[in-house]
Structures are given as structure tokens and as C-alpha cells.
Amino acid sequence: MSSATINLTLQVWRQNGPLDQGRLETYRADNIPTAASFLEMLDIVNERLAQEGKDPITFDHDCREGICGMCGAVVNGRPHGHEQGTTLCQLHMRRFRDGDTIIIEPFRARAFPVLKDLAVDRSALDRLIQAGGFISVNTGQAPEANSIPIPKATADLAFDAATCIGCGACVAACPNASAMLFVGAKVSHLALLPQGRPEAAKRALLMTAQMTPLGFGNCTNHKECEVECPKGISISHIARLNREFLKALLASPEVIPEMSADQGRLPPASES
């Protein structure tokens, strides 16, 4: 933990609200400790902006230890920055050099409207989960936990999919703003486990059908999502989603629901 500092130039996306056009603004960020995290660097800049009577940069964040999925921005063209397997809060300034210019923008996707500056509305991800990203078990119905043995390798694979933090970097990284990795991870996590099998077909159909009405694009195998996922979730889970979807379509009694832009929408999550 060195006490070194660096001087940076920031170009930050500023947008007053969803309807504002928005623009990049330039700020000096001098004497930034290299041991600070990226968000702590923004805290320092914000403190200085407040002292100068300017509006600080709005950005979402909470746990600051890489697990809640609330933070995220596109840094020099890459969601969560250039370090692999890292959320923005876990990206540290020692990964930058003195004199660097850093361009900071919100996650860009039709499904993620900008709320203010770097904060975007990702409630579409909640709606995807509402479409079927669960096992229908009520409290009190469960059998004894060890009555369902699951091979360790299967459980580990399900865990690798379940580790998704719902940050939306996969969507922001995708040229089509597709949510296939997010949906693939959830469908795969639950399809791998015996508890999730009874609803596997329905889940694959419903979650897939929900993507387009929510404004997400299609998957055309660019694989950018896998590169930018801070939890390293593999696109093999997209392959499993595709298999689950095909099986459901061809060999299950479940029917694919008709969804247009309006009727496909589930009750909105963010409005009263």
C-alpha cells in the first residue's frame, strides 16, 4: 500500500435527468492516491466539486466490495474498466498511470435509460427475474435438505452461474445490448439443479420471451459479455439456455407466450 499519487484528466458524462441530452465534461483530478478505489477517486473529485459550488457527479454504489452489483460505469470504453474480473468499486487507481485521461460514461443500453450522470435504470433486470428466475416453493413446503443429493461438480457449476451480481455490464458490453448472459446464468443455475427441473422449460420460454419487450437485443455471439463480466460467468451458460429453450420449444407441453411491447410487460417494479 504505497502512498503514491497520480494526476489525471477525467472526461465525465453529465446528464441532468432522463430527458436531458447530456455531454462530456472535463475535470482535473490531481493528487489521487494510487491505493484508492475508482469510486474513492470519484468521491475525492466530488468533494472538490462541492467545495467549488458545482454539482457533484451522481453514481450508484453501495457495498464497495464487488458483490452488490450496484456500481458500474463505462471507463475508457469498457464496462467496469480495463481490469478483468473486477467491478468498478474494486478497480484501484494503481491500475492507471500519472497523466492518464479517463473517459467515464454510464452503461449504454436501450433497456437502461440514464437517470442522472452515471446512474442508469436497470429495473429491466428485475423484470426478467420476475418472468421466471425462481423456483416456485413457498415457505414451509421444503423437504429435508439432504434428501436431494446433488453431485458436487453439478452444484459447483450451478454456483458459477448463480454468482451473477446483476450489474448489467454484460448488457453494456454487448453491441446488441443483449441480456443473454444474465438470463443464461439464471436459467442455467436453476436448470442444473434437480429442484429447478420442474419449471425449467417454462422458465426458459418465459425469460427468453421477456427480453425483446424490455428493450434488450439479440445475441449474435460477440462474446463481449463474457470478457466484461466481473464474476467471470462463462458463455457456456448461454449455450445451456439455448439448449433449454430448444428442448422446451420442441419437447415440452409449455407454450411460448405471445409478447408484444405492451402486453409482455409485467407489473412495473419501480412505480407505485
Add this chain to the structure above:
Amino acid sequence: MKLEARIPGGPLESKWDRHRAEVKLVNPANKRKYTLIVVGTGLAGASAAASLAELGYNVKAFCLQDSPRRAHSIAAQGGINAAKNYPNDGDSIWRLFHDTIKGGDFRAREANVYRLAQVSNWIIDHCVAQGIPFAREYGGLLANRSFGGALVSRTFYAKGQTGQQLLLGAYSALMRQVAAGQVQMFPRREMLDLVVVNGQARGIVVRHLLTGKIERHPAHAVILATGGYANLYSPISTNGAGANVTAAWRAFKRGAGFANPCFTQIHPTCIPLHGDYQSKLTLMSESLRNDGRVWVPLTPGDKRRPVDIPERERDYYLERLYPTYGNLCPRDIASRAAKRQCDQGKGVGPTGRAVYLDFADAIRRLGRAEIEARYGNLFQMYEKITGDDPYRTPMMIYPAMHYTMGGLWVDYHLMTTIPGLFALGECNFSDHGANRLGASALMQGLADGYFIIPYTICDYLANSSFPEVTESHPAFADIEAEVMDNIRRLLAVKGRRTPASFHRQLGHLMWEYCGMARTDAGLQKARQLLAELRQEFWDNLLIPGDAATFNQNLERAGRVADFLEFADLVALDALTRRESCGCHFNEAFQTEEHEPARDDVNMRHVAVWEYAGKDREPLFHKEPLEFEFVKLAIRSYK
């Protein structure tokens, strides 16, 4: 204020069964006539909201974040306890109960803790049914590991991400109920006050954090699951940035008793503070103490690199002082031991406020691959934050504020002193006494939400009458006016210091005078400094922007204002408790070996504080703790 714990009679083992047999039920068709508010969507809130909705109640759930999945329960790493006794190592409901009550230094209610141990097994069953990918053995059955304060392996885990997996399970159950139309979800809302009508909690007033709009939400009962107040000590806190005391504090001001606020837990294994820009300290799971060995150099001021310090010049002080429990002694004990080593000049790292947590032996014994499988994500997180590789050099760790055992006083039904206001999870005070054992927070949050509140709230609804209260009730108008006035006052100061700067000063002040080791003089000084800081806050606060927008500084200012008031209650409670117990350590009350000296004659009670009005000292009440089933003993981990 009347403190009636409403504990069912009879033997300990049958109290909960008896309660469930005796509660009045609500007809399924009538459940849909009730609207219940749940504030907070962590483990306790999300599990409560989902379970109540499954029963047919109309639920309105609120959270600060953009999605209920972000709540800070998600950051819990190590695991969740249950008395399954799968490893056949002697565990039982009784032993989990006894470990928990002893771990809490005999300052929790027997009946509550026993119930917690009883329902612990149902939680594991339910979570597995939800598809939570717990760690498994090669035979396909569930794996366990050990945690501090226990001699059995009863902790279920999902790598170092157990809280995340459990929360996502509760969140998915909640999303299922949102899709079913049974839960209305209100994200990015902050509860700013509680509405009490005719003595009953009948709704809340919230601020929409994106638009600044103040909203009124009436209901038949209000459930707070708003977490703990460790961010009082921010930045020396491991909590997420948004965690705050505001909802609980405003409930206190409306008449809810606040219990044991000085019981604050310091976690021994956090990444140390190293700069004044740091926004928080990051926790390294206690599970690391299964395989990591804690040590300092034997000689004060030894500045050699850890690898250059030979074995005989190291002091593995936890193994030396507590041979039975060793590195797995409880958190309060491990934290104070680290502080004492550093106070003696044996601390390591650039600030001298750190000790080593060394995995070299474990890596030699088990191989790097096995250590990676057990703790890979934690090692990676440590490396990202510090730039050091813990596979090659020992971690440096130091205690930080982590969890708060104190909280809103609740009876056996989890109801506060305001009828119709319930508190679940870390928000209440009920199960951990003066110190919480590792892997018990997840257990308590889910016990309260999945298995306790669905029964107890039923009894309240069935036994109460509810005059009509809508948004247009005058009580809502009055409280909304107060809330708006408070926001206007904050914005009107127009001074020169940001809320973040006040928060940082407050955190350091509390850490210094009301942290790991407390003295009467220090606590009195804290109260005086707090009064000065409050004054400066209201004279010199700077909030850029206005109230009608997404204004993160305004949000923070409201929370800091409440922390500044609440801090005084923590110091007052610490002064009033004339003993040391669990995490509350007053230097005047210690044994020759620097262990806490309890006073079971005069201090065997829950301290409950009642709001007495602005600028007036709160009123003190006691709930005596009766121990009918366990024998009070000096807690020993030697």
C-alpha cells in the same frame, strides 16, 4: 413504557410450539384485506415480504437501492449456522442455543435464542429447495465448516458468498410475488417517518430518491427490516455505503424503545485503514481463521518482512492465550487481543495497526489448490484492494465495526413497543446479546422473515381493530409537513462542509471514544464532542443541489443528522452499563487477564431507552433477563 416480553410459559423446548398452537389465526380470505409494509429488502425484509405475500397478504416492500437484490446482506461471506448435526460431531438444537447465548455473554433472552436454534434447520431445508448452491461433499450431500465460538462444524456455506446466495434466494421469492401481484415493490425510496394513529403503527412517509417526491403509504402494520447502524463508525465500518439508522431512529422518536445501543460488534479480520480517502473497510471472512494463523512479531517494533521473521520470533497470540479455541475464538475476544498487541507496539504494516493472518502452514498442509477452492474469492479481493498476494505473503488485518447487536426492542412476537410496528433481523436487538457469533446473522435474518413473523403478525392482526386510515388522514399530513420541514432545514444551512466530511469526523470520534475499549472519561468526552459536532453540522452543512432531484448529498445529510443524534444514545448507554460484557468493554470492568468482567447481579438486563422529547435525556427502562434453563458462567475460550 411497558416492556412485556410475552414469552410463552412452559419448558424451553416447547415454548415456540405452544405459541404456534395458541396464536389466533386470520382466515385465508381475510388476509387479502390487510396491507403490510416491509421496509428493507435484505435477508429479513425480503424473506418476510415473500412469505407474507405467499400467505395472501398485500405487501408493499421498500428499499433504498435500485433493486431489492442490492441490500447489504449480500456482502455476508462466511456462512449460516444450523443445528443439522450432519457431521455427527455432537451438535444439537440445545448446543446451538447454548453456544449462541454463551457467545452473547448471557445478555440475550433464552426463549428467543432457543427458537432461533429450532428454526435454523428449516432455513437450510427451505434455502436448498429454492436452489441455493451450497457447498457439497463428493457424495452430493451438504458440506459444513467451523466458525468462531463453536467446537462443532455447523456452518453451511456457498464459497465466500453465502450472503449473496441466500439473499438472491429471498430476492427471487420476492420477485415471484411481485410477478403474482401480491407484492408492490418500491425501490429507491427512503423511509423518513412512521405514522402512528391511535397508538398503532399505520403507515410510513417516504422520499422517492429520484424525484424527491414525498409519498404517503398507509397500512395495517409496518415491519422494519432496515439493518444495523455500524455506519455510525464509518469509514471504520464494513457496511455498505447506504446502511443507516434513520428508519429505526425515527421510529424511536415515535415511541419505539431502543435496546442496548452500545452493543456494537467489531470484526477482527478487516483490511486495515491506510488513508483518509478510504470510504469503508473491507471485511475478510471469519472463515479464514479456520486455516489462517494470527500472529505478530515477538519483539515490539520489529520491522522485518514477515518471511524474514523466524518461527521462534513470532507470537501466535490467539493460540497461546486461548489454546482450546485458538484462532477460532469469538470476534470480541479476537478483536481486543489484536488491539492489545498493537498497543504494545507489536502491530505491523505502515501504520502499526495491523496483525498478520498467515496461510503459509495451511498451503503447505493442504496445497494451494485447496486453499484457492476454499477462499479463492476472498484472496482475490484482498489482492485487488491491497496489491499484495496473500498466497505469498501473510494478510494484514485489523478490527473494524461490523454489526450491531443493539436495535429496536421487540417482544417474543418481534413487535416493538409501538403496537403494529415490528422489527426483524439486525434492526432488532433480540437474539445475539452482547456479542454475535459468526454465521448467526444470516440465520437470524431468515428465521425472523421466513418462519417467525408469518406466525406472530397473524396474532396481532387477528386481535386488533383497525379504524380506517388512508393517505388523507390528518396524521399523514402532519408528518409529511415535519419531514418536508426537516429537508428544508438541512438545505437552508448553506455552509461549507459536506455530509461526507461530517460523517467521517463522527466515525473517527466514535471509534476513538466508544469503540473497542471504552472508559467513562472517554464516553463523557464523546458526548461533549458530539454536542459540538451537532452544532457545527447545523451551522456549517453544505448540500449542493436541491430537494426536487436525485440528490445523493441530501440523502447522506439526513442520515448523518440522525447518526449525530443517535451517537449520543450509544455513548449514554455505554456509560450506563456498569460492567463489561461481550463487545461492550469498559476498562474499569475487567479481569486480571483483560477479559470482560460481567456483573450478573446488577446488570443482568436489557437496557431500553425511551424518547423523551427534543434535547431531553431519554428515559431508561430495564427488561430483566431470567435464566431458567442455562447456568450463567464466566465465558471461557481457553
